[in-house]
Amino acid sequence: MEINEFLSFFDNNLFIKEFQSDSPKLIFNEIAQSLEYNKCVFKAEIIVDLLEKREQLGTTAIGKGIAIPHCRSMATEKLTIVVGLKRDGVDFDAPDQLPVKLIFVIIAPPQNNMYLPFLGKLVEFIRDDSIRKRLLRVKSFKGLKKVFLEAGQDE
Amino acid sequence: MNEVLQDLVILQDLDDMIAEAEDTDVLNQKKKMGFEIKGLEKLKEAHQELTKKIPPDVLNHYSKIRKAYGRAIAPVMNNICLGCFITIPTFLSSKQMGNEILRNCENCGRFLYWV
Numbered sequence: 001m002e003i004n005e006f007l008s009f010f011d012n013n014l015f016i017k018e019f020q021s022d023s024p025k026l027i028f029n030e031i032a033q034s035l036e037y038n039k040c041v042f043k044a045e046i047i048v049d050l051l052e053k054r055e056q057l058g059t060t061a062i063g064k065g066i067a068i069p070h071c072r073s074m075a076t077e078k079l080t081i082v083v084g085l086k087r088d089g090v091d092f093d094a095p096d097q098l099p100v101k102l103i104f105v106i107i108a109p110p111q112n113n114m115y116l117p118f119l120g121k122l123v124e125f126i127r128d129d130s131i132r133k134r135l136l137r138v139k140s141f142k143g144l145k146k147v148f149l150e151a152g153q154d155e
Numbered sequence: 156m157n158e159v160l161q162d163l164v165i166l167q168d169l170d171d172m173i174a175e176a177e178d179t180d181v182l183n184q185k186k187k188m189g190f191e192i193k194g195l196e197k198l199k200e201a202h203q204e205l206t207k208k209i210p211p212d213v214l215n216h217y218s219k220i221r222k223a224y225g226r227a228i229a230p231v232m233n234n235i236c237l238g239c240f241i242t243i244p245t246f247l248s249s250k251q252m253g254n255e256i257l258r259n260c261e262n263c264g265r266f267l268y269w270v
Contacts (some may be wrong), residue, residue, distance in 0.1 A: 042156075042254070043161060046165055050165065050168050050169075056194045056201060057172070058190060058192045058193045060192055062188075062189045072168065072172070082181045095189075110226070116181070116184060118251060119188065130234070131191075131222050
């Protein structure tokens, strides 16, 4: 996936500077409310329920302070990404037990074929130590895009 | 939103989530990315619990349509059922009323929801 296509899925309105809650369930609620407010899903409760159930399948925390909750849902019409920060961290039952400070949520409609390529590209970026460290320091949507853009240009 | 319709949307999403978790190709891709899928039984239990909330006749229809088409619920956009691409009769197609009432496409039988 090209970097410009990758970046096209991010939305300034779906960047949450700091989650107010300190449990995954309540954070999912904040995310779903933001999605509903921005008319990206037609019912917030569906997304909260699905993200919670997705965690039952196995944690979506991938370690080193980052989680990527993801699921497909008919509640959305297009691949939708929410990014949010929790400076103090939140327990996501991560494999390395570290608190999660940066959350990328991916919601895709059932037959969207960009879902797995996007997820794969995101994980690829996050696995790079220097990109991940920069991502964990971002404070704004502009900063987030800048990190990905520079990382993409270096490839 | 109609409570049964909301449960049906979640049920369909859960069916898809379970199918994806059982798909070896997807599973391998996810494992390579670092996601461990270990709670499939838990998810199936949650699915089972949800089915108990849905009236039996609705659930039977859902199962029948899902078996026939793979997907038992279809979105409606611009008055068109996106399951079979038939125009929904005007008296059925109010977006305001749409998700408050459980309705089926008169052509394919899928449950309809308005996006």
